[in-house]
Amino acid sequence: MATTLPTPTRQNSMFGSHLSVAGGMELAVREAVRLGLDCVQVFTKNQQQWAAPPLRSEAIAAWKESLREAGWEGGPARVASHASYLINLAAAPGELRDKSLALMREEVDRCEVLGIPILVFHPGAHTVSTREEGVGRIAQACIKIINETPGYKTTLCLENVAGAGSTIGRTFEELADLRARIVAGTGQPGRIGFCIDTCHAHAAGYDCSSREKAEGVIKQLGVVLGFENIRCLHLNDSIGAMGSRKDRHEHIGEGTIGLGGFAAFVNEPAFAGLPKMLETEKGETAGGESFDAMNVDRLRSMIGTRALPALTPIVSGAPEAKPAAKVAKPAKADKKPTGKPARRKPAMDSKPKGG
Numbered sequence: 001m002a003t004t005l006p007t008p009t010r011q012n013s014m015f016g017s018h019l020s021v022a023g024g025m026e027l028a029v030r031e032a033v034r035l036g037l038d039c040v041q042v043f044t045k046n047q048q049q050w051a052a053p054p055l056r057s058e059a060i061a062a063w064k065e066s067l068r069e070a071g072w073e074g075g076p077a078r079v080a081s082h083a084s085y086l087i088n089l090a091a092a093p094g095e096l097r098d099k100s101l102a103l104m105r106e107e108v109d110r111c112e113v114l115g116i117p118i119l120v121f122h123p124g125a126h127t128v129s130t131r132e133e134g135v136g137r138i139a140q141a142c143i144k145i146i147n148e149t150p151g152y153k154t155t156l157c158l159e160n161v162a163g164a165g166s167t168i169g170r171t172f173e174e175l176a177d178l179r180a181r182i183v184a185g186t187g188q189p190g191r192i193g194f195c196i197d198t199c200h201a202h203a204a205g206y207d208c209s210s211r212e213k214a215e216g217v218i219k220q221l222g223v224v225l226g227f228e229n230i231r232c233l234h235l236n237d238s239i240g241a242m243g244s245r246k247d248r249h250e251h252i253g254e255g256t257i258g259l260g261g262f263a264a265f266v267n268e269p270a271f272a273g274l275p276k277m278l279e280t281e282k283g284e285t286a287g288g289e290s291f292d293a294m295n296v297d298r299l300r301s302m303i304g305t306r307a308l309p310a311l312t313p314i315v316s317g318a319p320e321a322k323p324a325a326k327v328a329k330p331a332k333a334d335k336k337p338t339g340k341p342a343r344r345k346p347a348m349d350s351k352p353k354g355g
């Protein structure tokens, strides 16, 4: 590992967001550029479905063209894919395990075809099996997939989780153990890395609620996982309390982590060149400002300073609930706003079901 890492600056630091691929994956890259982001995370297929229609050559070409337009080809990794939440590599032998392995392989293949260097996935949940059995199954699944895809450039990145239910990967030690087993079974350390989610770490019991505390957590990350193996960060504040094991994301600075914790992450030299993705609520203020752009502004403003920005909570500009007007119902085809209360779009990883 290099002994001198560059001090983070606004120029060398990379911030992005998980964006929608509705209408075409290339639209996520264009939207990221429009918002002034440096990187983007996507799903390469509908993440709520097992079925994955094959990627059409036109879609692949459009995606690659959008990367060219953005100037994101070559150079540091600027694109990550998040694997489907349906996948459970810790599942016991049977249909769920077969489907999980097949879909994980499909996710890896898609990343390779699309030139996406980072595939983030949740390790899995051992459910009725023992934790040790679950860890062993995840390792075996990754070893099989990596060994069946020689020469692939995509790195599988184990994401730390908040630790609800029987999920695996709450502690840094558990993640390190998983990676060590996979490296031992493949001999390919470059194919398996980590993605660290700040919300998940904090909810898992790694206190990130001040700059000093978060610096301590970052130190542990370096010691236990090795900074060189961390390929991507998810920067999300947390709705749940520290140690709550609740996976609920909040806008940067507005949750139980607060701005101080994020100041530590954005000023860590080992993280400057990594893609740092938001997985927070999407939307716009009444003034038309994007929530993602506002969250990234907060992060950028803390680079190179100990001062924290003033925080005005992000408020949706979507129409508030109003008493239903007792007028004629709009025709079915009418696409005008309905006056329904603005529902908060769920943030990433705020899973509807327990794992």
Ligand SMILES: [Zn+2]
Pocket (backbone or CB within 6 Å): 159, 197, 234, 279, 349
């Ligand atoms: Zn995440």
Ligand SMILES: [Zn+2]
Pocket (backbone or CB within 6 Å): 082, 120, 121, 122, 159, 349
């Ligand atoms: Zn995730």
